[in-house]
Amino acid sequence: MRYWLFKSEPDEYSIEDLQQSAQQGTCWFGIRNYQARNFLRDELQQGDQLFFYHSSCKQPAIVGTASIISHSYPDPTAYDPQSSYFDIKSTPEQPRWFATDIQWRSTFHQPVTLAAMKQHPALNGMFLIKKGNRLSIQPVSEAEWRLINALGEAS
DNA sequence: GCCAACGTTGGC
DNA sequence: GCCAACGTTGGC
Numbered sequence A: 001m002r003y004w005l006f007k008s009e010p011d012e013y014s015i016e017d018l019q020q021s022a023q024q025g026t027c028w029f030g031i032r033n034y035q036a037r038n039f040l041r042d043e044l045q046q047g048d049q050l051f052f053y054h055s056s057c058k059q060p061a062i063v064g065t066a067s068i069i070s071h072s073y074p075d076p077t078a079y080d081p082q083s084s085y086f087d088i089k090s091t092p093e094q095p096r097w098f099a100t101d102i103q104w105r106s107t108f109h110q111p112v113t114l115a116a117m118k119q120h121p122a123l124n125g126m127f128l129i130k131k132g133n134r135l136s137i138q139p140v141s142e143a144e145w146r147l148i149n150a151l152g153e154a155s
Numbered sequence B, C: 001g002c003c004a005a006c007g008t009t010g011g012c
Helices: A015-020 A036-043 A114-120 A142-155
Strands: A003-008 A026-029 A049-054 A061-068 A097-111 A136-139
Touching: A003 A061, A003 A142, A015 A036, A015 A061, A015 A097, A036 A097, A036 A136, A049 A097, A049 A142, A061 A114, A061 A142, A097 A114, A097 A142, A136 A142
Parallel strands: A003 A049
Antiparallel strands: A003 A136, A026 A097, A049 A061, A061 A097
């Protein structure tokens, strides 16, 4: 089992939206970056867990957790000419982009803000903290997973 | 709104 | 295969 961090703009899709769809899960689509795609296609496994991160908002923060509930599969929006994620070079024979299903698991009692993570010495090496990293899907170590969960559950 | 840090594209 | 120009992300 591995740990990940997924970014989402709360205006587009927030942890509240994720929680409301907890029964059926949520299709996570629209990843259009090759490095993120490779993680999604090659390394994410059913049962993995992830931090849900709110980006491009007032208080960028990890706000909760979710789990991967499917294998990765070709991103249907890449085939849809009506979709802004349409990519003519992605075909059913050779899909270029992938999606997966995730399911809400927890909302943190206290969001763990980017500022707090930057200040925490133990999180210096975090993918998210490394300068200029903008990946929308990125790996998280087990130590980081434990620490941030503890920070988020603390009141 | 600004801008740094990437990623992508395309000419050569 | 290089690299300049351009586009995007996302914190501030």
